[in-house]
Amino acid sequence: MAKNKIVLAYSGGLDTSVILTWLKETYDAEIITFTADIGQKDELDGLEEKALKTGASKVYIDDLRAEFAKDFIYPMFQSGALYEGQYLLGTSIARPLIAKRMVEIALAEGATAIAHGATGKGNDQVRFELTAAALTPNIEVIAPWRDEAFREAFPGRAEMIAYAEKHGIPVQASASKPYSTDRNLLHISFESGMLEDPWFDSSAADVEDMYVLSVSPEKAPDEAEYIELEFEGGNCVAINGESLSPLEVMEKLNEIGGKHGVGRVDMVENRFVGMKSRGVYETPGGSLLFTAHRKMESLTMDRDVMHLRDSLISKYSTLVYNGFWFAPERIAIQALVNESQKNVTGTVRLKLYKGNIMAAGLKSPVSLYNPHIATMEADPTQAYDQGDATGFIRLNALRLKVSSGVTGASGIN
Template identity: 65%
Template sequence: MKIVVAYSGGLDTSVLLKWLKEKYNAEIIAYCADVGQAEELDGLEAKALATGASKCFIGDLKEDFATNYIFPMIQANALYEGRYLLGTSIARPCISKDMVDLAIREGADAIAHGATGKGNDQVRFELAVNALAPNIKVIAPWRDPEFRQQFPGRTEMIAYAESHGIPIRQSLKKPYSMDRNLLHISFEAGMLEDTWYDGTTPADREMYKLSVSPEDAPDQAEYIQLLYEKGNVIGIQYDGLDVLLKELGVNPKGERDGYTLLSPLGVMYVLNALGGKHGIGRVDIVENRFVGMKSRGIYETPGGTILLAAHRDIETITIDREVQKVRDSLIPEYATLVYNGFWFAPEREAIQALVTKSQETVNGEVRLKLYKGNVMYAGRRSPQSLYSEEIATMEGGHEELYNQNDAEGFIHLNGLRLKQFSRVNKPYGN
């Protein structure tokens, strides 16, 4: 038997890799997707082979993740339950697709993942496999009674890893889990399961990786300008950008009208750096998991927070009111589909087609002010702006564009049904 294991090098996947090899007497192929974990991938292949894998593949999905998953989701202005930027949720279909492709190439019989039986990721992962490769078997050790009996909690997993010589990051003192990608970092479990615990002790503040606290952010605000084309950021203008790009190792794609053109990946690197510098994008929420329970999570999403704010702002002058109304009416459902794991479902793809169509006119520039955890709007303009100062002005003139006398008939017609309802149903209507 040959099993491809979703492998991150963390506690859960390291233990289950060894456990699957022993239980199924199988050849184990470790797979890790590089969706922006940064230093977490150092030494991963050697660790996987030492733990028992015959091969280890690391898929570089960063550009794919930014271009084909993050940016389309931001075009939709998707927020789950009005607060969560879906950082973990949107990474799962990207990872799943590449892992399925590997399993097919390697002739694997099954795919295994380390998502627990209480979480959302088991659903997201398996729904993606169902949609992409329905004939491939999925093994979920956390739903195996034998596995759960042996590992009722992280304490036993840590002991198992130590007894088998598997290096791990977690400890009994700080057992929270961390999931990092290009869009965010999430923190769950351990002391964070107490919803009243605020995580503000000096030791716990070290948990954060992508951002400083707003209190420690610079006292001087900074401005950034973003250039949009069809709803996507394609260029950035910022004092000191050349230096920042060198520090990040990002190569620009060219110049246009004073903007440095960047790929979606380059945009995410820059916005993450600037957002983190100014303490932007930290949220502490209790959300409703798809499997039915509530869950507390702490998230850092610096670049994504800036990206969402800017996109909302450029749309205020470039998207038709009724088009936006139709699009926005579908976005709560869209966000729920992403959260619940239905990225490859036909209904999500249908909504995405509408979103893509709505973005054809979303072109122009946005200026933002970054300051101590806040993203403030400081200007927007577009060659396709639907805002007309001549129409909107409170000064006189331009009666040919908007005749105020026309409002009387407009109000009369819109008030007709209200008058009739009042006449029939309200005692004071007559």
């Protein structure tokens, strides 16, 4: 009788390598591993061989970078999403894509379940499983870290290392990097280890080797660099006059931004599961794209449309952070966002210098800025009569005067 199949989200690290063998033993199942290439670079080297040696019956390593940039990063950036005012959602936005592909493989392979190595304290377990629920509601999800037997067997890393040695699992576990990382096309994150102390200085010179995508501002070039980003319909389509795909845009901006030390964030954030956590993020390309996009909107986007979209930023960001990418409310907000972006077209010039991103020029064929109307000099168009402001102010002040008369509160101490 054929064994059941389980598709495991596999990184090749200690946790998922141990989980692979544990699943195979515990469920007497055939384990198919899936790894999404979303920009991890050399972290993928040797992964197929390692998975097969560890006991996988089949290995998927799918290049999803282009889809990640076009269908996930770009739509999210059009929304202006920024979680808790700082986080550009680099890890959050990758999870629905990974989970989507994982359930697609499960269906194609006739698997009865999917599995992941996310811990019971983190956000990723929620993101993976909410995506699976939205796309394939009847599929079983196995989360070993929420399994009591698994936790009893592996109360710490020492037990996992011993298990790996016993089963001949090829893993490298080292204390040389006392923190965990997650890398993709949009960013790289660092957490746990010494970073669990919020007083620890993540910008200190002695931890500079932790960073991967960027130099410190102190080591950035002593001369500023100017770059131009061209937008069409809210999407960046060219850099310095060179037409690029979304994937190529992200790769190019990461290179430029990292060279100038931009995009580092150190924050304490609120996880969906209820606790606070400290994370350090490198998002050089994303920071450039976010800034340029916002500047382009300032020139081309109607005021009330912008304010309406902006009123939804917190909601949209929270939906992405919490794993509701495929929820109907996120899709509904995205429809409004897409409509708002139709005229976000033109060129933004940025000046980069030692960690700073400065606007250095805007132009657009559909600009809503009219210098003749905005001028402090005589208006040749006579589109605005300053005398009209008297009635405008009087009507807006009416309710304030009425309220003051009723409450007797003048607001003056």
